[in-house]
Amino acid sequence: MTKHLSSALEKLQRYPTRAAERYLSERFGLSWDDTMQDWEITSANADLLPGFLTALSEPSLSDDERFTLMSLTIASVDEACCGLICSDTSIGGKYTT
Template identity: 40%
Template sequence: MKRTFLNSHFGQCVIGRTLTTESLHAMVGAKPEEPTVRHPTAAAIQRLDAIFGFSSNAYSQDWDIEFADGARLAEFVSTYSNLIMDDDERFALMTLIIASAHDALDFHNMGEAEWRTIHDLLVADFLLHASTIYYWCCVDATCMDECFTLSPLMRAVWNEAVPDKEQMSAIPSGG
């Protein structure tokens, strides 16, 4: 498969270079197998809307991104840790937590202890959250310009939770 996108070799992004999937993986290391994609259910979103006072509707897309709020991150993490929820609700809430952690990292000075709590929850419930972790890792990225600010932290979660043969390479520092 060929595709054109931003890519990097030695830390500089170059626009418009066409690569095969094989040459991309040679640049960034072996690509772990992508977990089955999972999405928040309508029922889980409805319950979390009631808990947090959100007002989403049937036409909302990317619920977790719409309601991400780094200033409320501690509240979301506390709810995840303390409220009895089913897997669908825990999954949906963790998507909100991760999006909010990204917001906090960019705008609210998320602390190391706050991230460590999230990291530990993700590792403990890795199978439930594998597809979300994988997404935020930006597996095909070859420089930081192609990643989320949170991607290096999410790669650390992935690498702690999976066997050595499935680990991700570090993101190049250039770009």
């Protein structure tokens, strides 16, 4: 059972594509080069969340672009939440982002 489940889950693994990263970088003015690793994490930007959310509903995005944009959006939400938590000294935060 475990082998079958692992095999099934492996088929579902997916990663952002370089082409989608490049397109989204141009569209939103983000840095990109083909040697970047974890682009969606290093390019996360909480200030751009409204634009990311609007773009996600556009039918013109390819499936790869939408998947990559969703990864970027999630990383940006994480950045926004971390900024709030890290700067709130009442809950033990010591650092601001």
